[in-house]
Amino acid sequence: MKSIKILGLILLLGAFGLFNVLFFLGEFKVSDKGLSQFIESKRIKSEVFIKDAQTLINQSFDSPKDLSAKILSFAERSHQYHRAKINDLEAKGVDQSIINTEWGKVIWLKAIKKHGDFSYPLVKASGYGFIVDHKVLLFFLTFGIGIIGGLMFVLTSFALDGPAGIKNNGIFQNQATNKGWIAWSVFGYLIWFYLLLYFFPDYLVNMIYIVDPISEILNGGSASQWFLYGFMYCVFMIVMGIRMFIKYRHNKYQIVRTISVLFFQIGFAFLIPELLVKFNLPWYDFKNSWPLNYTFFFDWNINQLLNSGNIGLFMLVWGVFLAAVIVPVMVYFYGKRWYCSWVCGCGGLAETLGDPYRQHSDKSMKAWKLERYLIHGVLVFAVLMTGATLYSYFSESKEFFGIETENIRFWYGFAIGSIFSGVIGTGFYPIFGNRVWCRFGCPLAAYMGIVQRFKSRFRITTNGGQCISCGNCSTYCEQGIDVRAYAQKGQNIVRSSCVGCGICAAVCPRGVLKLENGPEEKRILEDNPILIGNDGVKLRED
Amino acid sequence: MTHVAIIGNGISGVTAARHIRKNSDFDITIISAETDYFFSRTALMYVYMGHMKFEHTQPYEPWFWKKNRIDLKKGYVHSIDFDEKKLNFKNGDILRYDVLILATGSKPNKFGWKGENLDGVGGLFSKQDLDRMEQFTKGIHRGVIVGGGLIGVEMAEMLLSRGIPVTFLVREDRFWGNVLPKQEANLIMRHMKEHHVDLRLNTELAEIIDDGNGRAKAIKTMGGEEISCGWVGLTAGVSPNISFLKNTKLETGKGVLVERNLRTNIPDVYAIGDCAEFRVPLKGRRSIEQVWYTGRMMGETVAQTITGNKCDYTPGHWFNSAKFFDIEYQTYGLVPPNLSSTECEFYWERAKDNLCMHFIYDRSTRTFLGVNTFGIRLRHHVLDGWLKESVSIDFVLEHLKDANFDPEFYRQYEEEIVEKFNNENGTSIQIRKKSWKRILKFVN
Known part of the structure; x- marks a missing residue:
């Protein structure tokens, strides 16, 4: 059995290695058709760029990076050319309409964010040779073998780890789970991968090719980097979800919860949106609530929904209703766990792929303080950003209190949407725990946390005086709550940050903790220093 | 200002200190030779098993003690001058007190077995016991555990978590026979076998065999069987850790003798937790209660008495x-x-x-x-x-x-x-x- 596990690991690493080797391979040649489609889709009017780009036709590149760099240098050159020309024309004082035509030729590249996005479609369209001709084979060799190896690795735990029960043996003695060299390598890799995904999708085209066949089946088109990401997300969640089923096979709460996050990720975040696209409807994730879904009130989204008939209108109303009514009402009845650890995609990844790292969240008072500033700060930012967007939408003014709305949105998307939730949120898993984003950054979590803290039936009940202060609950709390601090005082845990994953109750060796929904009365217990069971002590009345 | 000195930073002593602070401005010093900070003794097993690091077993962050004006002194008290109200430390330090709380805990029982002090033999009570276990169980092929109670089964789980096979000697005809009815004992014994524990009932330790270099290499049972092993766990209960208090004015039996209100025979000296022995046991209970919860309750109680709200130790239902x-x-x-x-x-x-x-x-x-x-x-x-x-x-x-x-x-x-x-x-x-x-x- 042990050798099957090791073989699984070898297969997994082999498939992973091949996947990454793809990064350095590939042949690219810009075709006439590819270029004209690109020019059309990007609405490029710069004759300078087009002339430059035509020199690329039938020129061979052996790396997407080189081709992308060429495209971007042409774009940059055309940008400078037209800007200079505009200055020139303005100096000459020619007719404004001529200047405006010239403005229309300018290619805008946002240096920090969008530049990979610009060249990506042309690079993607220019690949040829082995990778492009063997997508299915490569898909099997990377994803296929990787999944098989991963499953061999996790399924053998069933036999190797002994009878069902809490099996955390060796977590703090292992290089992968105790911030050793393996953890740091994973940390570096994840950050690298996320940076490419968000800012340099043009470098990832070889990896994206191999999921093209699946994308074509689902949405009828070829894959984008987001399709690759969504697909990988589901694959990781399924394999690591199966690991959860084995690890917590004695714990029905964990099993039901894991089924739920898998269902919502695969169904609501992946399959349904892709199928909607196939039927010419907007890509829409029905469970993704504002303000986590921060683009919901952006003009392009609202317009797209308004232009999509009754279904689009329903999506618009549903999105507002979800954020304004369903979210708070559900938090009242069940706590924010209904979303964070049962439905949410970020939470779903954290609870499956991130489970081996949950022990790294910082439990110190300092971290709690930082958490409150950061997460509520992001919530305020999200509300202001959305307010500015809606103000601009209805007033048709480009500015909000003197700041360009587009700029506010850009910085929110860059700093919060990409860097915080993506690069940090997942990249930091192996070192800082699996809920960095959920704990410190997610504005929806902040919003639900306020409801959970002040108006909810959810609590973690402490079982009288049974706590032995062992620390398992606090250690394995992914949200960095010092659960023990409450349990050892006989107090229930009512905290805005609790996502209700239920692991504290699972790892407790003495049956002290229970997540439950009940009357608001006596939910928060007064600080009675004498715990149940010590009948002799009558406190003085002073 | 009244100075309360507490010897022992386990759950009893620390609970007493916290509650004295809640009720008074007294100066408080907690003394321990074991560790710098309070930790949960019951969690030591999880450190060995890799579920936690040692610092995770500490319920309070270091700033807690300063904020609550509880002084922590690391040192070993080797004698007490009850007349002068002075603690004499091994390194020569002297600390005066007005009120003294003895919360010195337990030590693993040893019954005079031959070889019981060899390397590779140990109980599991203190941080030092854990360190010894860590040191002597590296690369061993088998551990033998002597004594069928809670710590024994914990130690079995610890060794097995590192793939070390375990032979478990139980003197009685069932596991934890002085506490568990036979039905429950059978259930647990079946489960131990599921975990591949080599359980030997009605088996007593005769001696531990030296490998010639002062380290245990095997044990011999009363039946004459020799079992080769690299570690011998002594888990046949614990007894009060009060040897430094013997032959003083303080009246002791197995533990420090106390009244219902946890006072000893000397004014302003109290004993709580594992080391306290009630002169008259409470109805239906033992005279020495070596459990986390009772230690905590004694700490809660003695703090009330010391701060002027006189209370007897009256635990509720077990x-x-x-x-x-x-x-x-x-x-x-x-x-x-x-x-x-x-x-x-x-x-x-x-x-x-x-x-x-x-x-x-x-x-x-x-x-x-x-x-x-x-x-x-x-x-x-x-x-x-x-x-x-x-x-x-x-x-x-x-x-x-x-x-x-x-x-x-x-x-x-x-x-x-x-x-x-x-x-x-x-x-x-x-x-x-x-x-x-x-x-x-x-x-x-």
């Missing part, structure tokens, strides 16, 4: 908990290992899932006296409330759903349990739905 490998155990009230003539029992088991519940009630009045539960969690407030109200066994079973504390979605067995009781006793108890109203009545 409760305890433990975990044996994968099986959680809780007990409320009194479940004796062997029934007396006035007691009746009802036992339900689901062997496949390692679950059982064992109820004890009075034969004539049917008053509920206690329950052992394995694999099913029960609600402390509800059980304590029922015991205080002396409800009948019939009432308990009727309202059993109120007591269930298992996680949501767990299968519930109350119907099955009550049906079995009805069949065995000719009763017709109808189980009631869970009621938050009834539950919260017991919660203040």
